[in-house]
Amino acid sequence: MMKFEYYNPTRLIFGAGSLERLGEVVSKYGKKALLVIGKGSVKKTGTFDRAVASLEKAGVKVVEFSGVEPNPRFTTVLKGAETAKKHGCDVVVALGGGSVMDASKVIAATVLYEGNPKDMFMRAGSGKMPRLPEKALPVVTVPTLAATGSEMNNGAVITIDDEDEPLKTFVIAEALYPRAAVVDPELTLTVPKNYTAYGVADIITHVTESYLNNTEETPIQDRFAEGVILTAIEYGPRAVENGQDLNARTQIQWASIVALNGWVQVGVNAPYPVHQIEHTISGLYDVPHGAGLAVINPAWMRFAAKYNPDRFVQFAQRIFGVPVEGRDKLEVAMEGIDRFEEFLRSIGCPTRLSELGIGEITEDMLYHWAEKTLEVLCDEEGRLPGVPPLSKEDIVEILKMAI
DSSP: OOOOOOOOOOOEESSSTGGGGGHHHTTOSSEEEEEOSSSSSHHHTHHHHHHHHHHTTOOOOOEEEEOOOOOOOOHHHHHHHHHHHHHHHHHEEEESSHHHHHHHHHHHHHHHHOOOOGSSSSOOTTTTTOOOOOOOEEEEEEEEESSOOOSSSSEEEEEOOOSSEEEEEEEOOOOOOOOOOOOEEGGTTOOOOOHHHHHHHHHHHHHHHHHOOOOOOOOOHHHHHHHHHHHHHHHHHHHOOOOOOOOEEEEEHHHHHHHSSSSTTTTTTOOOOOHHHHHHHHHHHOOOOHHHHHHHHHHHHHHHTTTHHHHHHHHHHHOOOOOOSSSSSHHHHHHHHHHHHHHHHTTTTSSSSSGGTTTOOOOOHHHHHHHHHHHHOTTTTSOSSSSOOOHHHHHHHHHHHHH
16 A cells, blocks of 8 residues: 655746746855856856856856766765865755756765765665765756756765776765756757757656556556656657757656656655666766666566566556557567667667667676676665566676667
8 A cells, every 4th residue: 555755845946938037046045156067068058157147136146166077976076065165155056967966966965064975875785874964055956958857856876986996876865855946948959869869768767667666556656657758758759859849848848857856756666777777887988878778778678577567568558559458468568668669769769788889798797787786776685676676697687688
């Protein structure tokens, strides 16, 4: 039976033109903002100047921190926190995609964290639980890409890069909830076709992770999830085909938020094995996160369908209209997965590891990736949580299916 507690304190300001309200919103939380951006695309589009103008008009001073990587590094987070401390910033504004928003949350927490901020991250394989941050500077998010949903949740994914090999891990803590999200779909109009497509894959994966790993009876959540997936399938291709289609961009932006602000997942309590496997690959090779998910998700589905067939049959029937009557459940499930993979290909996503630019992939590499995945997250028996729980060998099998 469903039993849950739901909480999301982030104030949402949504709609075309919302960027003009940034200064008004941020001024409620601080007077000197660390404005965090990526490699500079927001400057080329004029978004940065518009954001600064809105902040300064509201009396908020601006300290720029730029250079956040697509898979943000822990060392970059430390530099951002030092910049915030040096200039006495009392609020953090994240202007960019999921990487910028994740980095901003951890920067805000690191400024006030007592001890080594590396200790806040999940590393279940070490046998030690993370020491979560209990406070952070206020964060206001301004997403420029529809993908991660990070603008309205309390999670962040960071690659720890000061060891022998990068390890992409995560932190989830109440202190990381943004105080507000200023979401202006107009800011996504200049996103290239490929990254628009990767964002659509990310949105759908957030929802299928909870939907297909669920074993409870959650009919309302199922319909919420299906609505997000169907919206992404309907409007995603429009946004890819015509980046200036503001209505399509708006629907995809809203789908991105709903997919991971916790609402779809209420009462489901499902894990995220696809994300965990992909994090290892993008952490090692700087693969675009959404592109990696487009590869791993169908492979995981084909592996998992035989363990939870009713869920996959429901997915196939409700999302793609696959006929069910008189057919074997696994046959129906596999047809649904095939259609999903065809959709991903149709919008320009890769669906094989060989398409990610990694180079020659050996079996030793697959075992290494599986081990690193379990280093971040595993249950008491050393398996990656999911339905079914995945052993190292299971992860390798999934990766082989994705080559």
